[in-house]
Amino acid sequence: MIPQKIRDCYNSGETDVYNRQKGFDYSGMSQLGTHTLVITNYGRVIAYDTGGIFGTERVMHFDAKSTKLLISFSGSTVYVKSSATYPFKLDFTLNSWDFIDLFPNIPYECFDFPSDAKELISTLISYQGQSKTHMSLKLAAKFIEIIHQDDFVTNTFTVPLHRIETWEASGAHSLTLKGHFDIQNESISSIQLFIPQKEKLQSVKTLLQDAPRLSQLVGPFKSIYPITYRFGGSDSKVELSNKAATAAAIILGVVNSFMSNKTASLVYHDHGVVSFLDEDNWKVLHQFSLQNDEWYYDKKENRTIIVHNNKAFVVNMQRPDAIAFAKATWGSSCGVCVPQTGYLYGVYQQNRYTKDEVSMLVQSSNQIRLLHWKELQLSAPLFLQSCDIVGYQHRMFIFEDSSISMITWPDKKWAAYVNPKTPNNLDDVSFGITSMEHPFFIEQTMRGIQLRQSPDTVLHDFEYHAISDISIAEPEGDSFLVPCNISAREGANGSGTNRFMLPAAEVHKIIYATYYHAKAPLIERTEAKQIYLSWTRQVNDFALFHLFGQLLAIQAGIREIHDNVSDRDQRNHRLINFMYYAIQNQKRRLDQVSIYLPAMLDRNVKDIFEPSGNKHDEELFRQLQRGFMNVSVQIKSALNEVESALSAVSSTIIPKGDMDEIIADRAKRGYTQAAATTGVGLAIALSTGGLAIPFLLGGAFLGFNTAQTSKEAKRLEQMKTEMENHRLDFYMTKALDTFDHLMLTLLPYYVAEVNRHMVNCFERLAGEYRAAWKSPVVIENMFREITQLYTYKQLPIDATVVLRKKELMDTVQKAVYLSEQHIQFFQQEVNVHVLQQTEGPRLRNERSV
Numbered sequence: 001m002i003p004q005k006i007r008d009c010y011n012s013g014e015t016d017v018y019n020r021q022k023g024f025d026y027s028g029m030s031q032l033g034t035h036t037l038v039i040t041n042y043g044r045v046i047a048y049d050t051g052g053i054f055g056t057e058r059v060m061h062f063d064a065k066s067t068k069l070l071i072s073f074s075g076s077t078v079y080v081k082s083s084a085t086y087p088f089k090l091d092f093t094l095n096s097w098d099f100i101d102l103f104p105n106i107p108y109e110c111f112d113f114p115s116d117a118k119e120l121i122s123t124l125i126s127y128q129g130q131s132k133t134h135m136s137l138k139l140a141a142k143f144i145e146i147i148h149q150d151d152f153v154t155n156t157f158t159v160p161l162h163r164i165e166t167w168e169a170s171g172a173h174s175l176t177l178k179g180h181f182d183i184q185n186e187s188i189s190s191i192q193l194f195i196p197q198k199e200k201l202q203s204v205k206t207l208l209q210d211a212p213r214l215s216q217l218v219g220p221f222k223s224i225y226p227i228t229y230r231f232g233g234s235d236s237k238v239e240l241s242n243k244a245a246t247a248a249a250i251i252l253g254v255v256n257s258f259m260s261n262k263t264a265s266l267v268y269h270d271h272g273v274v275s276f277l278d279e280d281n282w283k284v285l286h287q288f289s290l291q292n293d294e295w296y297y298d299k300k301e302n303r304t305i306i307v308h309n310n311k312a313f314v315v316n317m318q319r320p321d322a323i324a325f326a327k328a329t330w331g332s333s334c335g336v337c338v339p340q341t342g343y344l345y346g347v348y349q350q351n352r353y354t355k356d357e358v359s360m361l362v363q364s365s366n367q368i369r370l371l372h373w374k375e376l377q378l379s380a381p382l383f384l385q386s387c388d389i390v391g392y393q394h395r396m397f398i399f400e401d402s403s404i405s406m407i408t409w410p411d412k413k414w415a416a417y418v419n420p421k422t423p424n425n426l427d428d429v430s431f432g433i434t435s436m437e438h439p440f441f442i443e444q445t446m447r448g449i450q451l452r453q454s455p456d457t458v459l460h461d462f463e464y465h466a467i468s469d470i471s472i473a474e475p476e477g478d479s480f481l482v483p484c485n486i487s488a489r490e491g492a493n494g495s496g497t498n499r500f501m502l503p504a505a506e507v508h509k510i511i512y513a514t515y516y517h518a519k520a521p522l523i524e525r526t527e528a529k530q531i532y533l534s535w536t537r538q539v540n541d542f543a544l545f546h547l548f549g550q551l552l553a554i555q556a557g558i559r560e561i562h563d564n565v566s567d568r569d570q571r572n573h574r575l576i577n578f579m580y581y582a583i584q585n586q587k588r589r590l591d592q593v594s595i596y597l598p599a600m601l602d603r604n605v606k607d608i609f610e611p612s613g614n615k616h617d618e619e620l621f622r623q624l625q626r627g628f629m630n631v632s633v634q635i636k637s638a639l640n641e642v643e644s645a646l647s648a649v650s651s652t653i654i655p656k657g658d659m660d661e662i663i664a665d666r667a668k669r670g671y672t673q674a675a676a677t678t679g680v681g682l683a684i685a686l687s688t689g690g691l692a693i694p695f696l697l698g699g700a701f702l703g704f705n706t707a708q709t710s711k712e713a714k715r716l717e718q719m720k721t722e723m724e725n726h727r728l729d730f731y732m733t734k735a736l737d738t739f740d741h742l743m744l745t746l747l748p749y750y751v752a753e754v755n756r757h758m759v760n761c762f763e764r765l766a767g768e769y770r771a772a773w774k775s776p777v778v779i780e781n782m783f784r785e786i787t788q789l790y791t792y793k794q795l796p797i798d799a800t801v802v803l804r805k806k807e808l809m810d811t812v813q814k815a816v817y818l819s820e821q822h823i824q825f826f827q828q829e830v831n832v833h834v835l836q837q838t839e840g841p842r843l844r845n846e847r848s849v
Contacts, residue, residue, distance in 0.1 A: 005059050006038050006048050014040045017105040023092030026085075030055025037092070039064075039102070043110040047088050060087040064110035071099075071113050071196070073122060073134035075150070083112060096124050096132040100194050104172050113197055120147070121204065124194040127183060132194060139207055146183070157183045159191070160279060161211035163224075173201055180214075180224045187223065187321050214267075217282060218275055223268040225322045229276065230262065231286075231313045231376070266322075268329065274306075286313070290330055294369075296361045297331040300339030304330070305361060305371060312371055312378050335363040337371075338417055344370065346405035346439045347454040348398060349379055355437070358407060362417045384418065388429075391420035392480055397431065397439060403454040404431060406439035423480045423503070430506050432481060434459065435499040442506065444513050449486075451500070460498065462488060464518040470511050471804060472796050479504060512791040516784070523783055528773035535782045536762040538789035539601065540755065541809045545793075546593045547628070547754060548747065549808045551635075553797070554582045555743055558736065572732045579735060580646050583639050590635060594628035605765065608781040612772035620761050627757035631750050638742040645735035751812060 002016055018039040024047045029035070032052030039045050046061040068083040069090070078099040082090035094102070103111070116122055116136065124132035125146065138145040146157045165179040174194050181188040195201040215221065264285055267275040272290030277283070286308065294307035302323045304315040317323045338360040344353045348370070357373040363381070370379040387400035396407040396414055407414075430442040432451070440451040440459050448463040466488050473483040481501040488495045502510065523531065557578055565571040602621040609616070772778045793806035 002038060003036055003048050003050075005057070006036065006046050009046055009059060009061060010040065011042065014042050014044070017041050018098075018102050020092065023080075024088045024090050026060065026088035028056075033057075037090075039106060041105055043107040045069075045082070045090065062087060065107060068112035069106075069110050071111055073124070076124075076131045076133045096134070096194075100124065100132065100171075100174070103196055108198065111196065121195060121200040122197070124196075126192045127181075127188050127190060128186070132192070137193075137195075137204065139203065144204075144207070155184070157181075161207070162214045162217075162279070162282075164208065164211065165213060165215060167208050169205075173198075175201075175204065175208075177208075182226060185319055185321075187225070212282075214277075214279075218267055218277065218284060219269065221267045221269045221275075223325060224277075225266045225319070225325065226263075227266045227276070227315065227322075228263045229313060229315060231311060268325075288313075290334075294361075294363060295330050295334035296337040296363075297326070297334050298337035298339045298359075299327075299331065302326065303337060305337050305359075307361075307369075307378060310378060312376050314371070314376070335361060336417060337361055338414055340409050340411075340414055341373070342396070342407040342409040342414070343437070344372075344405060344407050345433075345437050346398075347403040347457050348405035349382070349400075350403070350454075352453065352457055353405065360407070360414065360417070365419075368418065388426070389418050389420045390423055390426065391415045392423050395433075396420065399429065399431075403457075404439045404441055405453075406433065406437070408437060430503060432500050432502045434501075442502070442510070444510065446517060448517075449510065449514065462486060464514050465521075466495075467514050467518065470507070470514060471794065472507060473499060475796070482507065508791050508795055511794050512787055515790050516787045519787070520783070523779065528779060531779060531782050531786075532766060532773060535786050536758070538786050538793075539762075540758045541793065541813070542789055543593075543597055543601075543628075543758060544751060544754060544812045545805055545809045546597055547590070547631070548751060548812045549797075549805070550582075550586045550589055551743065551747065552808055552811050554579065554586065555739075557582065558739070568729060572729055575732055575736075576646055579642065579739070583643055583646075587636050587639055590632040594632040595625065598622075598625040598628060604785065608785060609769045609772045609778055611777045611781070612769075612775040614769050614772045616765055616768045620764055624757055624761045628754070631753050631757075634746070635742070635750060638738070638746055642735050642738045642742070645731050645738060648731045 002019060006016075016038045020037050022035050023037045024035065026047075030049050030052045033050040033055050034048075034052075035050075036048045037045070038048075043064040044061050045064055045067075046059065048060075049055065049058045051057040062082070062084070064082075070081040070083055072079045072081075073096075076096045077093050078096060079093050080090060082088075113122060119138055121137040121139070123135055123137050125135045126132040133148070136147040136149075138147060142161055144159045144161065146159060148155045148157070159177070159181050163179045163181055164177050167175055167177045170176045170192070171194075173196050174192065177191045177193065178189060181191060183191075193204070195204060214224075262285075263278075264276040265279050267277055269275065274288045274290070275284055276286040278285050288306050288308050294305075296305040296307075297303070298305075302317040304317065304326055306313040306315070315326075317326045341357055341359055344356040344358045346353065359371045359373070361369040361371055363369070366384050367381050368384065369381050371377075372379070382398075382400070387398060390397040390399070391412070394409050394411055396409060396418075398405045398407070431439060432442060433439050434451075438453070438459060440453055443450045443452060448461060449467075450458055450462075451460040452458045467486060468489050469485070469487040471485050473485050480503060482504045484500055484502045484507060485497050486500060487497045490496075558575065561571060561574050561578060565574055598621045601624070602618060605616060605621075769778075793809060794804055797803055797805055797808065
């Protein structure tokens with residue numbers, strides 16, 4: 001409400017355009033009065049002070065045309081002061097919207113603005129619905145810089161003139177710019193400017209008047225984003241400059257091993273057309289079509305690959321609005337760039353690769369392409385129905401046109417895009433990889449083993465006669481591929497030891513073929529007797545392994561536990577469990593081997609020799625069976641002795657009761673009795689004048705003893721535990737000593753006995769089949785059996801270890817030498833005693849001689 005005193009001061013046609021309480025000051029201004037300030041449309045500033053109770057009522061005014069209104073800005077706040085202090089001084093603030101409303105209603109000459117730098121224009125700016133904020137404009141030939149200073153931070157945004165599609169004056173001092181602008185990493189379509197100074201407003205209008213429009217270059221478009229990019233092609237080495245590129249998405253690429261960046265702007269038109277522009281040089285660089293070109297999107301990296309004329313453009317979207325645009329426009333409907341980078345090895349599409357960095361582009365469930373990052377080359381489309389893709393762990397094998405390649409990925413996520421086969425589902429395909437990750441097919445010929453990647457690319461060519469050894473290097477577990485060593489003799493192709501990953505199910509076939517083909521040429525030059533002898537040795541080793549191999553494995557297991565478990569009690573507990581179950585298993589195994597191994601040998605002998613028409617006496621193998629059974633009974637007797645020692649401490653593995661509760665219960669009863677006795681003694685002492693002191697002392701002594709009894713109970717339990725551990729240690733030592741006696745003293749005898757039974761059997765068998773040795777079929781059968789048994793010896797004992805059966809067989813055979821050592825020991829003892837006797841006292845006449 002405007003006070004009447006102020007209205008009485010109005011001239012004809014004068015009215016208020018702004019009013020407020022306070023905002024002015026003068027000498028003698030009342031403390032309790034009401035202070036009203038009015039600015040009129042004539043530019044007069046009127047102040048009214050009611051004076052309050054003790055002051056004087058006053059109305060004052062001045063003409064702002066002469067006493068200027070000094071205007072300054074800070075953010076969205078406008079500061080208003082008067083250029084003079086008489087008759088009163090102005091000093092108030094108002095927000096930018098109120099100032100914009102006030103400004104056109106007061107004569108322009110009433111205002112005085114601070115003198116900015118010559119090239120700067122003070123402007124109130126708003127966009128995206130924000131309140132108008134003070135910023136400065138700096139005009140250039142092709143762009144306008146918007147400078148925003150907030151406290152000690154200055155931000156500068158560039159508005160290229162050609163990005164302004166339209167502009168209009170929305171008031172005497174207001175302009176609205178419409179177009180495509182990048183401000184604070186956001187796409188802005190409209191900017192509102194309020195420029196209070198006429199001459200500077202006019203300079204902006206003049207600059208906008210003749211500016212080109214981007215649509216004149218590219219036609220109508222919907223969106224534009226600043227980007228940088230790389231691509232393949234001879235012209236990609238040209239460097240461009242674009243100041244907006246710092247906030248851009250990055251497009252990566254490589255050209256002839258030359259990494260180069262290009263800055264540009266991505267423009268999206270109607271009908272799915274996308275252009276790359278060089279705005280500085282006013283040039284369209286590339287144009288793409290969502291319908292006609294191949295598009296791939298990587299959701300994890302927000303990366304897009306465009307394939308145009310078989311050239312790859314790889315884009316990493318970084319700005320949030322650009323990412324949202326890409327996802328909405330093509331990200332959900334185009335092909336997939338698998339969000340992983342892998343390394344390609346082998347021969348792929350007739351080219352050989354070694355650790356070539358690639359990404360996989362999936363156009364459909366039936367087609368993929370590889371993008372090679374080193375030179376940003378694209379492979380030809382690979383149709384999945386024309387090849388086999390096999391997944392093994394993080395590796396992706398590709399079989400196509402007699403070639404093999406492999407991509408190693410960081411993990412198994414790639415498999416979700418191509419639905420690979422498992423290695424076990426392949427027919428007649430044997431493959432592996434080298435220690436350097438090169439994949440290969442395994443091809444076995446009459447001459448040797450060839451590891452090749454294609455018909456023309458051979459990694460290794462091993463001739464059978466040059467291979468000295470093939471062995472599994474690490475436990476296979478349930479793996480499809482296992483590490484294997486192939487050793488070649490010096491001077492041969494691939495000499496030395498080479499490590500490969502070979503199919504676990506194929507290793508025995510490779511060993512078999514290698515031995516067979518390496519030895520086959522020698523068969524014709526070898527006497528049949530020697531072949532027969534070799535065959536019997538292999539069979540003998542086979543029998544010894546099954547009879548005694550488990551005993552040596554138990555011995556190795558005991559040694560392993562002893563070496564690796566330092567705590568005595570824990571070591572004993574592990575040993576008793578291991579030895580108990582191992583011995584139980586060995587006793588059953590001895591029965592199986594003793595009964596059925598001779599029967600198997602009988603059958604094999606028939607298969608080998610009976611094609612010649614000869615037959616043998618089956619009693620031979622019954623005798624062998626009885627010999628094996630006799631040895632087995634003796635071994636089991638020794639094992640029973642070990643088991644008896646273990647059984648003496650079987651209670652150690654049976655859970656005991658909770659002794660703490662027993663101790664607590666005993667302690668509680670003891671203290672209660674002591675307290676009662678002490679109380680009685682105290683009562684007697686009080687009534688008898690001290691005669692019951694010994695009784696009192698006795699009660700206190702009993703209480704003390706009870707406390708000691710509680711401690712002793714725990715100590716006794718501890719001692720009991722220690723005694724049980726000592727007992728366990730005693731019987732465990734006894735069991736180990738008994739087992740050592742079996743292995744060191746009895747085992748050599750048992751091995752020698754089995755050898756004797758085998759020799760007797762096969763010597764008699766040789767007499768019955770000597771005529772059959774002339775048959776080539778029999779010789780071939782013996783040779784194949786030798787090869788099978790050799791292969792068996794070369795393989796690990798089981799899938800959990802790499803120790804070969806051969807090494808265990810050799811250890812069994814070495815036990816025979818212990819027999820000779822025992823004999824030598826007794827012989828030496830006899831010799832020493834005899835020598836001592838011969839050097840004893842002599843007859844007197846002998847001394848004189």
